[in-house]
Amino acid sequence: MKKTLKSTTLGIQHLLAMYAGAIIVPLTIGKALQFDHVQLTYLVSIDILMCGIATILQLFSNRFVGIGLPVVLGCTFTAVAPIIKIGEEYGVSAIYGSIIASGFIIVLIAGFFGKLVKFFPPVVTGSVVTIIGITLIPVAIHNMGGGQGAEDFGSLSNIALAFGTLFVIILIYRFSTGFIRAISILLGLGVGTIAAIFMGKVSFTPVENASVFHMVQPFYFGYPTFEWSAILTMTIVAMVSLVESTGVYFALGDICERKLTQKDLAKGYRAEGLASVIGGLFNAFPYTTFSQNVGLIQMSGIRSRKIIFITGAMLILLGFLPKLAAITTIIPDSVLGGAMIAMFGMVVSQGIKMLGKIITDSQENSMIIACSVGIGLGVTVVPDLFSALPAGLQIITSNGIVAGSLTAITLNIIFNMLPSRKKRETVVASKQSA
Numbered sequence: 001m002k003k004t005l006k007s008t009t010l011g012i013q014h015l016l017a018m019y020a021g022a023i024i025v026p027l028t029i030g031k032a033l034q035f036d037h038v039q040l041t042y043l044v045s046i047d048i049l050m051c052g053i054a055t056i057l058q059l060f061s062n063r064f065v066g067i068g069l070p071v072v073l074g075c076t077f078t079a080v081a082p083i084i085k086i087g088e089e090y091g092v093s094a095i096y097g098s099i100i101a102s103g104f105i106i107v108l109i110a111g112f113f114g115k116l117v118k119f120f121p122p123v124v125t126g127s128v129v130t131i132i133g134i135t136l137i138p139v140a141i142h143n144m145g146g147g148q149g150a151e152d153f154g155s156l157s158n159i160a161l162a163f164g165t166l167f168v169i170i171l172i173y174r175f176s177t178g179f180i181r182a183i184s185i186l187l188g189l190g191v192g193t194i195a196a197i198f199m200g201k202v203s204f205t206p207v208e209n210a211s212v213f214h215m216v217q218p219f220y221f222g223y224p225t226f227e228w229s230a231i232l233t234m235t236i237v238a239m240v241s242l243v244e245s246t247g248v249y250f251a252l253g254d255i256c257e258r259k260l261t262q263k264d265l266a267k268g269y270r271a272e273g274l275a276s277v278i279g280g281l282f283n284a285f286p287y288t289t290f291s292q293n294v295g296l297i298q299m300s301g302i303r304s305r306k307i308i309f310i311t312g313a314m315l316i317l318l319g320f321l322p323k324l325a326a327i328t329t330i331i332p333d334s335v336l337g338g339a340m341i342a343m344f345g346m347v348v349s350q351g352i353k354m355l356g357k358i359i360t361d362s363q364e365n366s367m368i369i370a371c372s373v374g375i376g377l378g379v380t381v382v383p384d385l386f387s388a389l390p391a392g393l394q395i396i397t398s399n400g401i402v403a404g405s406l407t408a409i410t411l412n413i414i415f416n417m418l419p420s421r422k423k424r425e426t427v428v429a430s431k432q433s434a
Helices: 002-032 037-059 077-090 092-119 122-144 156-175 178-182 184-198 205-209 228-255 262-281 291-300 305-319 322-329 333-361 363-381 391-397 400-417 421-433
Strands: 073-075 287-289
Touching: 002 037, 002 073, 002 077, 002 122, 002 178, 002 184, 002 291, 002 305, 002 322, 002 333, 037 073, 037 205, 037 262, 037 287, 037 305, 037 322, 073 262, 077 092, 077 122, 077 228, 077 333, 077 400, 092 228, 092 262, 092 400, 122 156, 122 228, 122 333, 122 363, 122 400, 156 178, 156 184, 156 333, 178 184, 184 333, 205 322, 228 262, 228 287, 228 291, 228 400, 262 287, 305 322, 333 363, 363 400
Parallel strands: none
Antiparallel strands: 073 287
16 A cells, blocks of 8 residues: 555656646647637647557557657647647648648658658757747747737736746746756746736636536547648658657666667657557647656656556546646636746757757758758748748748758758768779779
C-alpha cells in the first residue's frame, strides 16, 4: 500500500510537470479559432486523454511500436501556429485531415527516417525551433491584451493580470528549485486566475454547465478533409518534432543506461505517428515527447516505466471528466497570455541555445540561420507577400514556420551537403598526386 501510494504521488508529479504545456496548446488553438466554451472544454478533454494514450503507446515496446522508455508525450508546440493557419484557411476539418495524413506518413517512413535525419542537423532544427517561438509570440501578446477582438483589449486590468501572472512565474522560477520550479507556469496560471476571480473577470458558467462524465467520440468537429498543402505543412512539423524527440530518446537512454538501436528509434517514431493518427480521428493533435519530464526523471533519479504508466492512466481518466477540463477554460486570456510569454519565450531560448555553438563554428551556418529566421519572421509579419501565388501554395508560403523551415533545409543542402568547388579541387588534386 505504501509503495502504491508513493508510485501514485510520483505519477501525479509527472502529470503536474507537463499539465500546463498540455492545456495551453488546445486553449491557444481553440481560442484562436473562436471555439465556444463547450467546444473548448471538449478540445482540452480529448487532448489530455490523447496525451495519456500517446504516452502509453511509447511505454510498451513491441515489434512495431514503442520506444520502451519512461517518456511522457503531449501536443507539440511546433504544431500550434500551422494548425491555426490551416484552420483559418481551410477550416477545422482540414486540420484533422492533415494530422491524420501526416501521422500515416510518419508511420510509413519511420523505418528509414534515421537516414532523413541528415536533412535536419542542428542548424536546421535550431532555426526552426527559433522561428516557431518567434511566430508564437504575437499570439501571446494578443492574449495579454485580453484576446483578439476583445472589447476591453489593452485595458489596465488585462495588462495588470498578464504582467502579474508573468511576474509570479518569474519569482517562482527564480527563488525555487526542483519540482516547484518545474511547475512554475502552472502555479502562475493558478495565482493569476485567483486574482482575476477577485477582479470579477472569471465566469464559472462553463464549469457549472459541463457534465461530470462524458464519452469521447471520433470526428466530434466533423469528418476530415484533405488539402495537400496542409498535409505537407503538418508533415514538415511532424519531421521536426521527430528530430526533437530523437534527442529526448537518447537523453532518456543515457539516463536509463540503455543503448538505443535504429530499430528502437523506428518504433518510437511509429508510436508518435500512430498517436497523431488516433489524435486526428478524435479531433486532437499530433504528439511528441515532453522534455520537462525528462528533467524531472533526471532530478528525482526514478526511472521506472510504472510511474509513467500511472501518469498516462491518470491523463486518460481526466479526459473523461469534462468538468475538470472546463476549469482550464475559465482562465482569462490575459492570464494565459502572461504564461504564454514565458512558455513561448522559452521555445525561442531553446532554439538560440541549439544555434549558439553553430554560429561560431561556420559562416555558412550563420547565413542559413540569417535567411531562414529572416524569411520565417518576415512572412509572419507580412503574410500577404505571396498573395499573387495560387491559394494551394499560399498556405506554405504565408506560413512563417513552413517558409522558414523550407529555407533552412534548402540552404543546408546547398551549403553543407553539396560538394563545394574548393572540396572538389582538393579531391582532384589528391587523386592527381596519388
